[in-house]
Amino acid sequence: MEKPTTKAAIPAKTYIVNLDLPPQERWNNVIKHFDPNILKQGLNTLFKEYLPSQQLVPILEDVAKDLERYIPQPFADELRGLSKALGMKLGDLVLINIIYDVSAFNSSQIKACTSIVAYDSMGRIIHGRNLDYKVGDYLRELTLQVDYQRGGKTLYMATTYAGYIGVITGSKPNAFSITGDQRNIGSILQNLFSAVDHSWPTFFAERRVLEEASDYQSALSQILKTPTIAPVYFIISGINAGEGAIVVRDGRKVANVTTLSQSAHSWYIVETNYDPWVQAPATDDRRDAAINAMNKLGRKNMNPQQLYKVLSVDLVFNSDTTYTTIMSAADASVYQTMIRYDAPPPEELINT
Numbered sequence: 297m298e299k300p301t302t303k304a305a306i307p308a309k310t311y312i313v314n315l316d317l318p319p320q321e322r323w324n325n326v327i328k329h330f331d332p333n334i335l336k337q338g339l340n341t342l343f344k345e346y347l348p349s350q351q352l353v354p355i356l357e358d359v360a361k362d363l364e365r366y367i368p369q370p371f372a373d374e375l376r377g378l379s380k381a382l383g384m385k386l387g388d389l390v391l392i393n394i395i396y397d398v399s400a401f402n403s404s405q406i407k408a409c410t411s412i413v414a415y416d417s418m419g420r421i422i423h424g425r426n427l428d429y430k431v432g433d434y435l436r437e438l439t440l441q442v443d444y445q446r447g448g449k450t451l452y453m454a455t456t457y458a459g460y461i462g463v464i465t466g467s468k469p470n471a472f473s474i475t476g477d478q479r480n481i482g483s484i485l486q487n488l489f490s491a492v493d494h495s496w497p498t499f500f501a502e503r504r505v506l507e508e509a510s511d512y513q514s515a516l517s518q519i520l521k522t523p524t525i526a527p528v529y530f531i532i533s534g535i536n537a538g539e540g541a542i543v544v545r546d547g548r549k550v551a552n553v554t555t556l557s558q559s560a561h562s563w564y565i566v567e568t569n570y571d572p573w574v575q576a577p578a579t580d581d582r583r584d585a586a587i588n589a590m591n592k593l594g595r596k597n598m599n600p601q602q603l604y605k606v607l608s609v610d611l612v613f614n615s616d617t618t619y620t621t622i623m624s625a626a627d628a629s630v631y632q633t634m635i636r637y638d639a640p641p642p643e644e645l646i647n648t
């Protein structure tokens with residue numbers, strides 16, 4: 297059968313979010329560039345893919361209305377502002393923003409995402425990631441880069457989806473970069489208990505680190521100290537030799553930290569969606585696909601363009617890949633997100 301034609305990847309546009317504005321107004325200039333219908337249509341598909349039970353939707357929407365209890369300021373007010381600007385129910389918007397926290401646990405079948413930290417040929421630390429998620433057709437349309445500014449200057453950069461105010465991928469110039477990959481362990485009940493116990497919605501915790509930490513060490517220490525609602529892998533990189541780590545969180549506590557200096561590969565670390573000390577399953581071995589590509593390339597040939605190519609090898613790059621970001625906290629000019637319209641079609645489409 298003839299393979300369906302794929303489209304080309306395109307660079308994500310950058311929008312400024314002015315942190316000096318009141319939180320309810322911060323997203324107004326960004327959100328007007330996106331079609332609210334895509335958000336509304338994407339939302340139901342997203343809930344179907346990721347929520348353990350559809351019966352949870354009205355309950356979670358109700359819980360989500362009790363905003364301050366679960367979502368700290370200024371994020372609660374940013375969501376209020378967005379809900380007004382988009383004409384969407386606040387509960388729905390909150391639910392989108394905590395979808396990870398109510399879907400990352402042991403029985404979740406959905407896996408994919410790759411983060412890599414490496415030295416390039418010039419000795420700079422570079423950090424790349426693929427963000428893989430279902431409902432890619434909607435998410436690609438909503439992908440953007442955000443330049444978060446204070447006093448007219450960039451405080452940090454992030455890549456996100458319009459309507460999603462947490463940070464899953466971000467970089468603070470001259471300080472550190474950070475990505476989050478899904479970890480499926482524990483149970484939905486554990487996540488709910490953790491939420492009631494005032495743990496942080498996972499990707500709001502990551503955004504707070506970008507707002508507050510001034511360097512790699514303080515970012516790492518904040519990531520280690522902050523309990524999150526859901527389990528997660530945080531991959532963090534800095535600007536000095538040895539500054540790179542995979543922090544494995546159970547949610548409320550840290551399960552393990554693997555650093556760049558301890559890495560078996562010496563010049564890079566790779567995280568997908570499995571614990572670093574466990575063999576990746578043969579049915580989903582994106583880790584070894586990435587490792588093979590890194591080893592084949594070698595440290596002396598590594599640069600941002602080559603890291604993009606590694607993130608584009610089979611398995612690592614897959615039908616769920618929505619975007620690829622390459623960044624370096626050591627060099628603010630290295631921050632580029634490509635929206636992966638060139639992602640391969642899902643298996644079921646190839647075989648029909």
Ligand SMILES: CCCCCCCCCCCCCCCC(=O)NCCO
Nearest residue numbers: 338339396406407408409428457477478
């Ligand atoms: C139409 C909805 C608007 C935007 C909502 C976007 C929600 C995205 C939440 C993403 C959470 C990403 C988790 C980490 C990535 C990863 O490891 N993926 C593998 C699991 O699919």
